[in-house]
Amino acid sequence: MVDALNQAVETAEAQTDASLPQVGSDGVSAPASPPPATPAAEVKPANGAPAKTSSTGIPEPDRGGPLPPLDDALFPPCALNDRYLIYPSKALPDLNSPQALAYKAEDRREPGRPVFALICKPGLPIRTGLLKELRAQAIRGLLPMLDFGPLFWSPIDQTTIAIVFDRPLGGRMLQSTADRFTRITEYEISKVIFEPLSQAISELATINYAHRAIRLDNLFYMDKERKNLVLGECLTSPPGFDQPAIYEPLNRAFAMPSGRGDGMVYDDMYALGILSLFVLQGNNPAARYSDEEMLSAKAEKGTYQAMCENERITASLIEPVRGLLADEEFERWNIEALDQWLNGQRKTPIQRRPATKPKAPFKFGARDHMTVRSIAQAFSKSVPEAIKIIRSGKLEHWLRTSIDAPEIADSLLEIMTIPKGHEASLDAADDVLVSKVCMRLDPHGPIRYKHFSFLPDGFGVAMAVEYLRKGNFQIPGEVLARDLIGFWATVHEKKTVEISAIERSFVSLRNFARINEMGYGLERCLYELNQTLPCQSPLLNKTYVDHIDDFLFAMDEIADHTDKRSRPMDKHIAAFIDTHFKYDVTPHLKALSDPHEETSLIGLLSLYALMQWRMKVPALYGLSSWLGGLLAPAIGTYHSRTTRRHIEQEIPALVRQGSLPELFDLIDNADRRTVDNSDFEAAQIAFAHAEEEIDGIVGEGIDQKKVALEAGERTTAMMAITLSMIATTVIIFATTM
Amino acid sequence: MARQQVPNASQEDLRRRGRSNLTWILLVLTCLVVLAGPTMVVLFLGMLPTVVAMIIDRTKQKSTTFCVGSVNFIGVFPFIMDLWTKINTFDAAILAVSDIFNLLVMYSAAAFGWFLFLTMPPIISSFVIVLQQRKVAQLRGEQKDLIEEWGTEVASIVEMRKAAKQEHHMEHGVEGAGHHRGHRT
Numbered sequence: 001m002v003d004a005l006n007q008a009v010e011t012a013e014a015q016t017d018a019s020l021p022q023v024g025s026d027g028v029s030a031p032a033s034p035p036p037a038t039p040a041a042e043v044k045p046a047n048g049a050p051a052k053t054s055s056t057g058i059p060e061p062d063r064g065g066p067l068p069p070l071d072d073a074l075f076p077p078c079a080l081n082d083r084y085l086i087y088p089s090k091a092l093p094d095l096n097s098p099q100a101l102a103y104k105a106e107d108r109r110e111p112g113r114p115v116f117a118l119i120c121k122p123g124l125p126i127r128t129g130l131l132k133e134l135r136a137q138a139i140r141g142l143l144p145m146l147d148f149g150p151l152f153w154s155p156i157d158q159t160t161i162a163i164v165f166d167r168p169l170g171g172r173m174l175q176s177t178a179d180r181f182t183r184i185t186e187y188e189i190s191k192v193i194f195e196p197l198s199q200a201i202s203e204l205a206t207i208n209y210a211h212r213a214i215r216l217d218n219l220f221y222m223d224k225e226r227k228n229l230v231l232g233e234c235l236t237s238p239p240g241f242d243q244p245a246i247y248e249p250l251n252r253a254f255a256m257p258s259g260r261g262d263g264m265v266y267d268d269m270y271a272l273g274i275l276s277l278f279v280l281q282g283n284n285p286a287a288r289y290s291d292e293e294m295l296s297a298k299a300e301k302g303t304y305q306a307m308c309e310n311e312r313i314t315a316s317l318i319e320p321v322r323g324l325l326a327d328e329e330f331e332r333w334n335i336e337a338l339d340q341w342l343n344g345q346r347k348t349p350i351q352r353r354p355a356t357k358p359k360a361p362f363k364f365g366a367r368d369h370m371t372v373r374s375i376a377q378a379f380s381k382s383v384p385e386a387i388k389i390i391r392s393g394k395l396e397h398w399l400r401t402s403i404d405a406p407e408i409a410d411s412l413l414e415i416m417t418i419p420k421g422h423e424a425s426l427d428a429a430d431d432v433l434v435s436k437v438c439m440r441l442d443p444h445g446p447i448r449y450k451h452f453s454f455l456p457d458g459f460g461v462a463m464a465v466e467y468l469r470k471g472n473f474q475i476p477g478e479v480l481a482r483d484l485i486g487f488w489a490t491v492h493e494k495k496t497v498e499i500s501a502i503e504r505s506f507v508s509l510r511n512f513a514r515i516n517e518m519g520y521g522l523e524r525c526l527y528e529l530n531q532t533l534p535c536q537s538p539l540l541n542k543t544y545v546d547h548i549d550d551f552l553f554a555m556d557e558i559a560d561h562t563d564k565r566s567r568p569m570d571k572h573i574a575a576f577i578d579t580h581f582k583y584d585v586t587p588h589l590k591a592l593s594d595p596h597e598e599t600s601l602i603g604l605l606s607l608y609a610l611m612q613w614r615m616k617v618p619a620l621y622g623l624s625s626w627l628g629g630l631l632a633p634a635i636g637t638y639h640s641r642t643t644r645r646h647i648e649q650e651i652p653a654l655v656r657q658g659s660l661p662e663l664f665d666l667i668d669n670a671d672r673r674t675v676d677n678s679d680f681e682a683a684q685i686a687f688a689h690a691e692e693e694i695d696g697i698v699g700e701g702i703d704q705k706k707v708a709l710e711a712g713e714r715t716t717a718m719m720a721i722t723l724s725m726i727a728t729t730v731i732i733f734a735t736t737m
Numbered sequence: 738m739a740r741q742q743v744p745n746a747s748q749e750d751l752r753r754r755g756r757s758n759l760t761w762i763l764l765v766l767t768c769l770v771v772l773a774g775p776t777m778v779v780l781f782l783g784m785l786p787t788v789v790a791m792i793i794d795r796t797k798q799k800s801t802t803f804c805v806g807s808v809n810f811i812g813v814f815p816f817i818m819d820l821w822t823k824i825n826t827f828d829a830a831i832l833a834v835s836d837i838f839n840l841l842v843m844y845s846a847a848a849f850g851w852f853l854f855l856t857m858p859p860i861i862s863s864f865v866i867v868l869q870q871r872k873v874a875q876l877r878g879e880q881k882d883l884i885e886e887w888g889t890e891v892a893s894i895v896e897m898r899k900a901a902k903q904e905h906h907m908e909h910g911v912e913g914a915g916h917h918r919g920h921r922t
Contacts (some may be wrong), residue, residue, distance in 0.1 A: 720807035
């Protein structure tokens, strides 16, 4: 038993990478997960450097090795969508993805069908949108995806996403790019590589997606004869996240892996170009460079030149390789161009315009830089030195004299000119200024701020990964607060429709971020930007809720094993609801954010009641009981103790019905509240009257004995007068009769 | 300056009103003496204890005066009736008031009035105190019921009034202290 548990823990640890969330410094805890086994080895460096190097020099991400076997009896198979049985005890390490582990699976409807499942590592955004598309339609040339869904994975005691694929019988094209492999000749490459891969890229493009994981180690043979080559999956991690930097176009390669953005078909074509070059050469021609050097070389010479300057490329392939590796998107080959080439239509090879060489290199960080792009990248790595050299005016001088770019020099001056009185403001901080300078130097590159570099279309994923890793939004929050994306939009000479759309969307995100209330803040930005991200509330850390329809059921389910004194609400839940629930919940969130506990509780109950009513969710016994137990302060808003007792007596019956709208009606009935208020006012007046009367008798400054004596004297006088009148009458009668 | 003028004006007003009342009393008495001289002689001499009581009674209600006067009148009234029903002359009136027995009756009645006034009020006041205590207890009970039903917030109006009173008291206390200091300096 103990051995089995150890096994489970060990496996769970092995399945967890350093990207899993930790408790943040601000106390916000992200989904709890087992601690990473070897954090440093598993975290990809920010520049996307490969985790593995090899004799061929071809980089590949680390996919993890074989895991210790788990006991079948302790970890029975888990059923996905009542159809696929996935065996935790039968790992398939050869089919692992960098962010998902492969296990044997079985199709209950077709028992003989060879399938396998990838279990995603919790705590990393996956491509749910593409998953849904692929479930609806198959893509030729892509590893067939059969089904997916959330699954409670017993080895890590957590719910995560499982994806079932047809098993590639021929296995991976290359078990490891570290091994020398037989080169594919120029005669085979069209048939073996270009045709199947371009088909997959093309079909994905028709549904507006890019693969973004095209690399040599992600190719599989579907048949045992190893004829039918397909692209591996691209679903278990954000776009481009696992790509070694060499496979990425320059602007995306400069960004950190999580900030590379969704990308487009052009990015896939570039990766295809790199892959074809590796396949043709049998090694990485740029292996001699470090990642930074490789990126600088690409920036200065162009990708083709940097990669192929010392290589012999068959003349017939120069054209596609050069076309696919063009650094400018408008020059790069698209699917049509590749199809035309495959059909035998030859084009004149693109002549790369020679880059304008500076009269003198710019020295920074012990390197000579020949382009502004490489300067921008170097600046972002060492801000203190960068700000010194910018302030010294050397860069401005170099821009004016060496590359004749006075307009850039002028705008740098503008950036560095801080209005008087704003010197100490956060907008004038060195990091912000260097970030802006980098943007101006490399407008098409990523936004680089405090080692957080991203393309605007990748901000959402970058933010999610940052939060899931560090447990806070510090840097993304600063990016929004300093309006760096707004500045990025201004550095583009030509404001395209895309740039305007990004600018608009970030204006609204900044507004969300500014509001420090439930349903807003950076949590709201997180869910607005990552519509398929599961709710990150610590309450839901063992479940997987990425759709509003599942939310109430999940809350109902966790109610039984959660501390009932805590509230079923936090900033993540509020933001998740506000993002995904289609009805307006602003008044409810306003009440929820109220500093008064009772108002906040009524807001909470009203929100859940509205959701249950609008979504026509049947009885929620667990959640009703949870909320019912928290309502004491809300009941306390009624003045009348009788009403309170009545409500308290009614609650258990409504909890047994599981109806939140009825519970809400009981707690916040308008008629009952009106009667309570008017009766309370009447009671206050009656109390004050009584007090006045008491004050009149025994109040301050009143001598009760003296008053009583005076009353006695008055009474005696009255008695004497009455006696006198009676006596007088009697005397008159006696005398006259 | 203004504050000093106000009491002076009211005192003057009172004095004027007192003089006016005295004029009226003298006028009425003169008429009564002219119209009912013998009666007035008996009434005046018989009711002397009441006049004394009126003089020594400095209270606003004049309870002593009314008490003594009423009982004193009972002692005087039979002799007035004698005048009215028999011989209504000054001689008869003087004869009536010069009889020591008659005077004893009149003044004994006044003494009984004093006796009533001195003995009855303490007895009545103790009853009044008991009644008032019962009333206070009843009102406190009502307030307790209200608090039980509505909580202590039901007393918020009273609390607010008390706070306002306290504040007013404090402000005036401070002002008063300042005023006194000002005088000293």
